[in-house]
Amino acid sequence: MKAVVLSDWGGAENFTVQDIPTPAIKPDEVLVKVKAFGVNPADFKTRSGAAPYSKDYSHPIVLGWDMAGEVVEAGTDVTTFKPGDAVYGMVNFPKPGQAYAEYVAAPAAHLALKPATLSFEEAAAAPLAVLTAWQALTEHGQLKAGENVLIQAASGGVGHLGVQLAKALGAYVIGTASGKNEAFVRSLGADAFIDYTQTSVEESVSDIDLVFDTAGADTIMASAKVLKPNGRLISIAYGAMDKVLAVRPDIRAERILVHTSGDDLRTINEFIDADKLKISVSEVLPASQIADAHQKLESRRTTGKIVLTFS
Ligand SMILES: NC(=O)c1ccc[n+]([C@@H]2O[C@H](COP(=O)([O-])OP(=O)(O)OC[C@H]3O[C@@H](n4cnc5c(N)ncnc54)[C@H](OP(=O)(O)O)[C@@H]3O)[C@@H](O)[C@H]2O)c1
Structure with a gap:
């Protein structure tokens, strides 16, 4: 699969798109074919090495927590999702989530079904x-x-x-x-x-x-x-x-520090379904432009969210 790989702490020039093995899933995880992934200020803080949780990472690494996509395989303990389900979530935050990739191994407890009214891009922008x-x-x-x-x-x-x-x-x-x-x-x-x-x-x-x-x-x-x-x-x-x-x-x-929760996402889905919450995506970029996305975020001048796709 393709993934955005970070070779070292520092600037966004340390990202490259590479072919790496598709992750294997644990019994409590699902394998998600990612349709879009999101970026957050926490991503550039982790990339630079400045985030308190950067110490949990060793290079080369795949960053990213926010993603939306389709379940292609469910672990043996997973009862909540099945192949074909459209899901979204913040995966493993603040530990490595590895969402800047075509496939992500995600704990089922970190996901919710994607509301039908959201595009994959909007859903990927939302979780964190x-x-x-x-x-x-x-x-x-x-x-x-x-x-x-x-x-x-x-x-x-x-x-x-x-x-x-x-x-x-x-x-x-x-x-x-x-x-x-x-x-x-x-x-x-x-x-x-x-x-x-x-x-x-x-x-x-x-x-x-x-x-x-x-x-x-x-x-x-x-x-x-x-x-x-x-x-x-x-x-x-x-x-x-x-x-x-x-x-x-x-x-x-x-x-406070946000914590991952599929249950909270399900509660939030009720606001989306009731048309009380819209996700504003200011830009959708190809994954190859990850450096551009990080630099825009670092300017602190963006509105709403930036998301990226491999397709
Ligand atoms: N602790 C946690 O769990 C947690 C979770 C999420 C995010 N965060 C942190 O929270 C911060 C915000 O995250 P974010 O994703 O919302 O950032 P963001 O999307 O990059 O925020 C950009 C927005 O901030 C506005 N802004 C910048 N300085 C401002 C000021 N002095 N007064 C009012 N508005 C200002 C800008 O509007 P103008 O262009 O109009 O100035 C811009 O629209 C980041 O530092 C992030 O790392 C922490």
């Missing part, structure tokens, strides 16, 4: 970002209907799904991005928009119940300051939480 948004808002953020939520970087891979999920959960949603993304963020259902290049978040809002900060270290202090007493700050990017809590000891602040 949508699981992050879902777990941040519900499991960690405990978002309740009627609360107000601020989503920092509302136009990004995670943020654009967070806006829609928060709306579907009944929240009043405020999104931040630069002005060129205002129409996109409002189209997702955001009730209010802050162009962070023109206005500071602190001057624009206050008394927020929950901030979901997907933007990072530069925004984390402002995210804390606009919360009401006992408000919740859920961050997925690096940021100095100790400094934040020194300034706002009266809030709950947490940095």
Whole structure:
């Protein structure tokens, strides 16, 4: 099979498309013929060697966690999927998922059936970002209907799904991005928009119940300051939480790491089936352009998601 192979830590020039053996499956896994795979900022952090979990890898390696495709073989213990099923999922995160390939050996517990309304490209774009948004808002953020939520970087891979999920959960949603993304963020259902290049978040809002900060270290202090007493700050990017809590000891602040879950994807499927959640794919590229995809992501200026295909 063809796969994108990374020869060493460092830049995206270390990727090449090569022929490598198709993986063998374990009893609890299925072999998926990949129709499309997704990329996330975690991919370029792992590629460079900077991610905390990079130590679990040795070169040459195949990166990638997000993929969608068709089951071609099911392990002897698998009862949930059969050959021919269209599936999607985040495979083995943060351990090697090896999704930048034509075939992936995926634990059945990490997959869900692909909603019929999603293309394979849309489904491949979703798993890591949508699981992050879902777990941040519900499991960690405990978002309740009627609360107000601020989503920092509302136009990004995670943020654009967070806006829609928060709306579907009944929240009043405020999104931040630069002005060129205002129409996109409002189209997702955001009730209010802050162009962070023109206005500071602190001057624009206050008394927020929950901030979901997907933007990072530069925004984390402002995210804390606009919360009401006992408000919740859920961050997925690096940021100095100790400094934040020194300034706002009266809030709950947490940095989370997404975990894989086929069950969460099945819950998320209900929002997709109810037409309350759309996956925005800004670009579909051939696998040979993986370096281009990584460089675009590293610019931090993309909207929605980038996916790649071998066909
Ligand atoms: N801990 C976890 O489990 C976890 C899971 C997923 C992702 N992450 C991390 O979360 C971060 C976001 O991931 P992502 O996939 O959503 O990234 P992304 O798609 O690359 O985000 C890009 C978006 O961020 C916006 N943005 C950049 N700086 C901003 C700022 N200061 N204020 C508001 N918006 C800003 C940009 O809008 P403009 O162009 O308009 O500025 C752009 O649309 C990354 O650092 C990623 O590694 C962590």
